[in-house]
Amino acid sequence: MEKNTNLFEYVLRMGDDSLILGHRVSEWCGHGPILEEDIALTNISLDLIGQATNLLEYAGEIEGKGRDGDAIAFLRCDREYKNLLLVEQTNGDFGKTMMRQFFFDAFRRLLFERLLKSSDIQLAAIADKSLKETKYHLKHSSEWMIRLGDGTDESHSRIQDSLDSLWKYTNELFFMDEVDFSLIKEGIIPSMDGIQEEWLVYVTSILEEATLSIPTNNWKQEGGRIGKHTEHLGFILAELQYMQRAYPNMKW
């Protein structure tokens, strides 16, 4: 029972990351800077929402209270969402969206690679499926780091600003509490320690190539994993949940 509660919480956290970032990225639909990027962003968003569906459906199964993925996605209040603060940050300009995506993709690739070996078969299956998609996302976001960072003075200074403003949210990627510790012990999830080191090596190598500097100010902001969010989440939920709140149980 204890194991199920922890596994539910863990899968929920991952599902919420995919859901909220997928929703954020979908806000670019029809607003991309060029047609190809508009299409790329909506494809990435679709992958993320697909992953969210798989994860939240599974969370519902683990919980065993009859909630399906939709009920979990649409019928909770803000404090019940466990996504990272990073993924709920506003899109800003295209560079900020890509910076947020780059941090997240680099993390997710390392996480999914390790989850392939999870003793939980369904979690390993979701990781296997998602990893293939994430590799494409990471290549795309990494290329944009270099293009924008090592681009014009204007693109460089703007992407550097995004790096400076988002860096404080990256430590939370590696958040661990008793939920994680117990699942690590059971071989269901990997420890974050190795992941954090590898993430930093990868991220640093790309940002260096992009001629960008990682902030030396080490102030870190966290809270999403325990349901304490920035002011942005409420606005996302207002839009995300509008239909189900206004017309409960509506289907089309």
Next chain:
Amino acid sequence: MVTEKDIWAYLEEVSDPEIPVLTVVDLGVIRTVSLTDELCTIVITPTYSGCPAMKVIEEDIITLLKEKGIQNTKVELTLFPAWTTDWLTENGKNKLREYGIAPPENEVDKSVLFAEPTVVPCPLCKSRNTRMISQFGSTACKAHHQCNDCLEPFDYFKCLK
């Protein structure tokens, strides 16, 4: 008496709603078919996590089998093992090419960052002098390429393994 083999043959009539030239069998999304007296169970797997075609495929299968006289069909979704473009049949690859979509080149685009991506021959003029416009195309499973010789823009069914 309907056999599982018959069911596989019927499924050749269900096409992918986004790439109608392919059947669900060509696409390799049908994993197993099992038949008992009361129930026909078909296990399918999605190409991509968010592939919006899966729901339609499920409904199409149930509708078709009903027309064939099979009243009770259950379509189950499995994520494991994860779909790969290796499961596209040879027949499917040929159909794609004729339709104007370059089939997967049997190799994941391993190019690191800006390095040259896999060579994808133009489905129209067969030239190998083509370039990738975007890693992402009109559906989750495709990338966007263009031929440098005949200038035709075309979809590439990107390799996924």
